[in-house]
Amino acid sequence: MYRFLLTPRWLGIFALTVIAAMVMVLLGNWQLDRYHGRTAVNERIDAGLRMAPVPLRDALPAPSGGPGTVGPPPAEDRTFTRVTLTGRYDTDNIVLVRGRTVESKVGFEVVTPLVLADGTAVLVDRGWIPPAPGGAFAQPEVPATPTGEVTVEGRVHASESGDAKVSRREGRLESRRVSLPQLAPELPYPVHGAYVLLDEQTPAADPVFKAVPVGHANNWQNLGYVVQWWIFGAMTLFGFGWVARREARRLAGVTDDRPRDRAADPSPA
Structure with missing residues (x-):
């Protein structure tokens, strides 16, 4: 039923799908590394506020x-x-x-x-x-x-x-x-x-000066990108499977025999 997957056309489609999914996984891993890096920076910022001076x-x-x-x-x-x-x-x-x-x-x-x-x-x-x-x-x-x-x-x-x-x-x-x-x-x-x-x-600094705040890095944004890229990768593989199954059913002559909604049919003349 799925022998058509061994044809050059479908093998090419499968290879492109796998490559696309791998790229998306790698992009997710890159964003995960950025998340860990920014989290470490935020932790150092917080620790610097609490620690005694050295x-x-x-x-x-x-x-x-x-x-x-x-x-x-x-x-x-x-x-x-x-x-x-x-x-x-x-x-x-x-x-x-x-x-x-x-x-x-x-x-x-x-x-x-x-x-x-x-x-x-x-x-x-x-x-x-x-x-x-x-x-x-x-x-x-x-x-x-x-x-x-x-x-x-x-x-x-x-x-x-x-x-x-x-x-x-x-x-x-x-x-x-x-x-x-x-x-x-x-x-x-x-x-x-x-x-x-x-x-x-x-001696004390002049009160005119305002302390310069240290902004925290938006690490949660990177975590969101991780989930996004991994979902895209999974959807790419799922999409290939769905298209392949649809083609297999077509080649086997399987039709959609689910009952139609007769209420949606136009009234007979």
């Missing part, structure tokens, strides 16, 4: 190059670790990161190098402030930077990716992203390979 060097290796270079990035499992570090802010190289949104308002994040005792620096994101009157990109009035020794507690954040041109305007650096490879050449010391999102500071 010394900077426990989470981030020191840079070993000269001025204007970037040190090695943190290990993946050390991102969002809460750290403590002490140094002096470099007020000559404040970075304004424009176009940043907090609480649905567009403004600037103020990133300031904290120079450590060994002469290296960590970029510290001190928080978000609104722009000056005149537009979302009008350079803001930055609150005074503490002088002298400052102790910072915050979470390690990997350098942001993407092209981010760095310019200097009115004595301050400006960029769209906290991209350490592009910011470091503008600075006169080696820079650590991650920056720190400020949580607490001694």
Whole structure:
């Protein structure tokens, strides 16, 4: 009854069906890997909020190059670790990161190098402030930077990716992203390979600053894609079986002999 499946035409259809189903399963597996990866990131974000701070060097290796270079990035499992570090802010190289949104308002994040005792620096994101009157990109009035020794507690954040041109305007650096490879050449010391999102500071930070939230990755979306692709794969195989059965019944001369709904027939003339 199903010998027709051994014909070249049907063997070709079957091969294409299997390939399509395998591709869909692989796409589902890829989304499953992304789900696990994003879940791990979310767990690190939550753990960083709860944990006691550790010394900077426990989470981030020191840079070993000269001025204007970037040190090695943190290990993946050390991102969002809460750290403590002490140094002096470099007020000559404040970075304004424009176009940043907090609480649905567009403004600037103020990133300031904290120079450590060994002469290296960590970029510290001190928080978000609104722009000056005149537009979302009008350079803001930055609150005074503490002088002298400052102790910072915050979470390690990997350098942001993407092209981010760095310019200097009115004595301050400006960029769209906290991209350490592009910011470091503008600075006169080696820079650590991650920056720190400020949580607490001694002396206390100016209340004008708003803390920059860390958004959780939408891992449930990836899980939904997993289910979607696997269902599509199963439906592809089921569809082949349904079409093959229909063809087998046609070749065998089997007709649909279910009773018709006579009420739907037109009335006789």
